[in-house]
Amino acid sequence: MKVLMVNGSSNLKGCTFTALTEVGMALEKQGIDYEIFQLGPKPIRDCIGCGKCHEGKCIFNDDDVNRFVEMAQEADGFIFGSPVYYAHPSGRLLSFLDRAFYCSTTSPKNPFNFKPAAAVVSARRGGTTASFDVINKYFTIAMMPIVASSYWNMVHGNSPEEVKQDAEGLQTMRNIGVNMAWMLKNIEAGKNSGVSLPEVERTHRTNFIR
Numbered sequence: 001m002k003v004l005m006v007n008g009s010s011n012l013k014g015c016t017f018t019a020l021t022e023v024g025m026a027l028e029k030q031g032i033d034y035e036i037f038q039l040g041p042k043p044i045r046d047c048i049g050c051g052k053c054h055e056g057k058c059i060f061n062d063d064d065v066n067r068f069v070e071m072a073q074e075a076d077g078f079i080f081g082s083p084v085y086y087a088h089p090s091g092r093l094l095s096f097l098d099r100a101f102y103c104s105t106t107s108p109k110n111p112f113n114f115k116p117a118a119a120v121v122s123a124r125r126g127g128t129t130a131s132f133d134v135i136n137k138y139f140t141i142a143m144m145p146i147v148a149s150s151y152w153n154m155v156h157g158n159s160p161e162e163v164k165q166d167a168e169g170l171q172t173m174r175n176i177g178v179n180m181a182w183m184l185k186n187i188e189a190g191k192n193s194g195v196s197l198p199e200v201e202r203t204h205r206t207n208f209i210r
């Protein structure tokens with residue numbers, strides 16, 4: 001089983017990466033693989049709401065969104081990590097996730113539904129829980145069970161060295177890994193004993209109430 005993580009910072013080896021790596025090491029101890037998908041510093045387009053997503057693909061092919069959505073099909077769980085910018089997740093992560101999640105609704109097999117997920121945020125000081133809330137909202141609209149930890153999923157630091165001194169933050173990261181592994185094994189065990197995925201209603205899209 002494999003967890004696909006996203007580093008929503010353009011700093012390839014920064015604080016968010018350090019936090020995600022701590023989760024990853026805990027996952028590996030439980031026998032679960034992981035990969036960190038780097039958004040990097042290159043431009044990422046915003047969703048333009050054109051509605052032309054087709055079969056789980058965005059019309060824009062000049063960044064990594066479609067590649068990520070393809071990889072997501074094979075993943076069993078997700079962690080989305082972000083630095084805190086002015087008390088919200090990075091703009092690049094939000095642009096990326098808006099398009100990845102919106103185009104996935106047109107996919108014959110949505111790559112996110114029913115797969116467990118967790119958000120991770122990194123800040124020097126403030127804006128962590130607001131940022132954490134924003135990322136969690138992608139999960140709850142996509143029927144993704146949320147993996148919890150022993151505190152809200154944050155680390156504090158302005159550099160990886162500072163993050164490594166945040167003992168409780170790192171403990172929180174390790175506990176995400178342990179709990180994610182536990183949830184994945186439970187889902188697998190359920191599948192093996194005949195528990196199928198839920199059949200949910202998808203017929204109503206009520207834009208306003210008369």
Ligand SMILES: Cc1cc2nc3c(=O)[nH]c(=O)nc-3n(C[C@H](O)[C@H](O)[C@H](O)COP(=O)(O)O)c2cc1C
Pocket residue numbers: 009010011013014015016017082083084085086087088122123124125126127156157158159
């Ligand atoms: C544009 C910008 C805005 C920031 N806003 C905040 C903020 O609101 N609160 C905070 O605590 N840190 C803020 N920071 C600091 C980063 O969140 C913090 O250093 C983070 O750990 C960096 O993660 P990274 O190394 O993965 O990029 C900001 C940094 C930048 C570049």
